[in-house]
Amino acid sequence: MSNNDITLVLGASGKTGRRIAARLRVRGIPVRAASRSSPTPFDWSDPGGWDAALRDVAAVYVVAPSVPGPVHEFVARAESAGVRRLVLLSGRGADTWGDSTFGLDVRSAEDAVRRSALEWTVLRPSNFAQNFDEGLSHAPLVAGELALPADTVPEPFIDIEDVADAAAAVLTEPGRHAGRIYELTGPRALTFGEAVELISRASGRPLTYRRISPDEYVGTLVAEGLGEGDARHVADLFVLMERGLLAATTDDLATVLGRAPRTFEEYVVRAAAAGAWRR
Numbered sequence: 001m002s003n004n005d006i007t008l009v010l011g012a013s014g015k016t017g018r019r020i021a022a023r024l025r026v027r028g029i030p031v032r033a034a035s036r037s038s039p040t041p042f043d044w045s046d047p048g049g050w051d052a053a054l055r056d057v058a059a060v061y062v063v064a065p066s067v068p069g070p071v072h073e074f075v076a077r078a079e080s081a082g083v084r085r086l087v088l089l090s091g092r093g094a095d096t097w098g099d100s101t102f103g104l105d106v107r108s109a110e111d112a113v114r115r116s117a118l119e120w121t122v123l124r125p126s127n128f129a130q131n132f133d134e135g136l137s138h139a140p141l142v143a144g145e146l147a148l149p150a151d152t153v154p155e156p157f158i159d160i161e162d163v164a165d166a167a168a169a170v171l172t173e174p175g176r177h178a179g180r181i182y183e184l185t186g187p188r189a190l191t192f193g194e195a196v197e198l199i200s201r202a203s204g205r206p207l208t209y210r211r212i213s214p215d216e217y218v219g220t221l222v223a224e225g226l227g228e229g230d231a232r233h234v235a236d237l238f239v240l241m242e243r244g245l246l247a248a249t250t251d252d253l254a255t256v257l258g259r260a261p262r263t264f265e266e267y268v269v270r271a272a273a274a275g276a277w278r279r
């Protein structure tokens with residue numbers, strides 16, 4: 001077993017990973033930032049590099065690969081390397097997705113982590129607020145209109161800063177979160193139309209929202225350059241959300257952090273002030 005205390009952050013160049021790495025570093029925790037383009041090279045399709053990334057590691061933050069499978073072997077390697085704690089980023093209500101083909105990759109990763117003998121915790125956040133300024137919805141908003149296959153079912157958007165705060169807490173509080181699955185949401189649910197209305201107000205721009213069908217959305221995403229399979233994957237999430245099972249808020253973020261989640265209004269004010277939706 002290793003006596004070292006490095007935290008390996010996978011997906012370290014991504015939206016959650018880079019925020020988590022920064023939080024750990026300011027606390028003085030040794031961080032190994034890993035992904036295909038990060039200082040420590042890590043590729044889910046190249047297990048040959050995994051052992052070097054896992055050396056002297058106490059805890060790992062895992063962002064699942066986009067295909068089901070590799071996390072099982074990764075967990076076995078982590079156990080052999082003396083890792084003590086795993087924290088997996090999953091998605092809201094992953095055990096309610098049922099027969100949907102959405103998230104087979106994430107469900108496989110959950111299965112691997114939850115079967116492991118290590119101390120594990122699963123984080124299942126709702127849709128990130130930052131999808132509106134760092135994700136697929138950003139470019140359409142800058143152009144003036146967002147069109148999605150979502151209508152009246154509200155979504156309890158969570159601020160990624162809260163996801164990162166929760167992950168940093170779980171990674172640094174041994175024992176307290178072992179075997180826990182946290183469903184992380186914002187403090188209230190709002191429709192995509194209401195979200196765009198708030199973004200429009202905060203940015204001072206006339207932005208519109210329009211509901212389209214899942215097939216139309218796939219067409220839009222493919223036209224924007226996404227592969228057909230990835231586009232279908234994203235549209236399937238909206239079909240799942242329309243079932244209404246992911247719409248309620250939870251108290252899990254307060255359970256982890258002892259405070260309420262950030263509001264969507266706080267997010268739009270911050271992002272608008274930073275010029276996120278400027279034309």
Ligand SMILES: NC(=O)c1ccc[n+]([C@@H]2O[C@H](COP(=O)([O-])OP(=O)(O)OC[C@H]3O[C@@H](n4cnc5c(N)ncnc54)[C@H](OP(=O)(O)O)[C@@H]3O)[C@@H](O)[C@H]2O)c1
Binds near residue numbers: 015017124125131
């Ligand atoms: N967006 C949402 O609303 C939402 C909500 C709940 C859960 N989630 C979950 O969040 C996850 C994405 O997390 P995120 O937003 O933090 O990441 P992200 O911004 O989508 O970035 C993906 C990260 O994974 C790395 N990566 C991509 N392919 C890789 C490969 N083959 N091997 C190793 N690393 C690879 C990328 O870095 P390199 O390119 O450098 O390799 C990057 O650091 C997904 O599993 C999604 O299901 C998202």
